[in-house]
Amino acid sequence: MSTVDEVGIGMVGTAFMGAAHSQAWRTVGRVFDLPVRPRMVAVCGRDEARTAAAADRLGWSSYETDWRALIARDDVQLVDVCTPGDSHAEIAIAALRAGKHVLCEKPLANTVAEAEAMAAAAREAGTVAMTGFTYRRVPALALMAEMVAAGRIGDVRHVRAAYLQDWLVDPASPLTWRLQAEHAGSGALGDLGAHIVDATRYLTGLEFTAVSALTETFVTERPTGDGGTGAVTVDDTALFLARLSGGAVGTFEATRYATGRKNGLRIELNGTRGTLAFDLERLNELEFHDGTRPQAEAGFTRILVTEPIHPYLSAWWPPGHLLGYEHAFTHQARDLLTAIAAGADDSAARPAHASFDDGLAVQRVLDAVASSAADGTWTTL
Template structure:
């Protein structure tokens, strides 16, 4: 029997739109047994830009009004990767229309909005997923396996850091990611959200947090054009206020008793995308750095004294999640593959009639921690996650 076909309508066509489109196109080639996405309609406000994207990325049609898209009878799944301030309205309309939904993170600008989105999809009975793609690197899946199987013993520490430097230049324009009314928050909600989700995935829920943050560059020139993480401006452009954090750090306690530390910044010179974590347990440790995403550093206390130390595990053998679909052992994969694996989970879930993971519940849980950290910064105290 041939795989089920899922007709997709996508809102957004720039950075994440390209990543999602690539995933939809490659998935049937390498994972032929799962439901097959059909790239039906792409949507964007700029007709010229979305028309070009439809042609370049391989979509059958384009529209400029997402309201028209969600009402179409020939669409099964709405993919939302527009800026964060648009997520809620589109998701609520899609749920009312009975569409399954994939939404990029952060789920919404606020915890209240994300909870409203969760309530809407649960009331509508549709399937829903949130875009935490880093879960789907095979090396991260291996770390999860080692923790779940107890091979690291009792977990004592989870430390994570996501370091970038793309806005280090004070003349870099005021892109939408630096405006609170559009992005919700800065490095905290953009980068820190990924760290929080990885912590939830690998270790479990957090009970309390305390944090600090700063905005190092208070004003920036207004942009003349922007795409993804790049932008153009002029020397004579007027200045606008940066209304989000440039860097946020926080500590946490996990329900399991482990201690956590988190750092997210866009001002770490020399770090392009250092998304890393380390887990320390009573029987061993693991270390991961996304800039070397095919590797997991693994240490076991049970090793003989003369070979103690971290070992490099290359997670490309068929023994590792998703790797059997790709290349011979040692032939590495890249960033785009995390999105393909993400869509494998989504398509399998739709075919099996179950909720994919991570879903809107995970998005709400992440938003709850994000806002608990913000509350702790504002009130300069430890905040229990359950307060929110």
């Protein structure tokens, strides 16, 4: 079977993201008409027993315990990087240099320098390189982007974005790699803030030009596995103001201490002609205020984004039958395979976004936020 027909996939990482990506690779060809078939060739993890079990459980045909071996395989054309951020650069750059397509989880890297190297490698490679800002494929957010691009809210004046979780409220919650700067790079900023920065760029097409930020660590010591405690070396929350190209302004907030908010990625855009608002805890819905409607009937319309005319929906169930979190990964897989089939690089084919350049742009904003929080000044981009 030729590579025209199939794309062999090798995935690195078997945790939460690995499970979500696997579900997407198993499902995408069963639901969408694809130009190429995905083949789940191999999964890679460090622990052999666990990786073997994961391969069996998640539906991969084989496994590797060395990511370099995975990349070297001829039957792998696409490397899917689902590891923590500190290994993204090394794996992704090696894969690109080996001529592979790459899907890399967000944030693209832990530092701007790494992200720059990755973006450079992607430009040189000429294969498809995608940053896994998966929420771009939530149908309601994809519809929101379409509506902004179509001028339905006019020029954006205000962005109001927050990503609210609460899993660190309890001081007894343990110290994991996500709370250690050497592995995670940052805390809420990189994990959650990256999403709202990317969503803003994606939805509005605008660039961040300056930020003023504060970060805070509310609980500075947490229990380790061994009965002791260790220092939390990342931010618990990051708040920032921003100016964007075109004169828009915005407030941004990422936190893991918003008691009761489980996965509250919220973004509202106020424009000269209307407003659009989204909340990931109601991911099948989009709120739209059309400022051009007659005043007596104007208001916020709750669009249930489950119609065949909505992005990705014609492949799924009848109207009113909801999709869930994992569907966005399936949609991402579909767009990525479509881009690979088209032989497209990002500049030519919209489906391949977010590009590594997009990932780099987000990293630069996160870096400016960290810098501003450290200095207490506005940081320009």
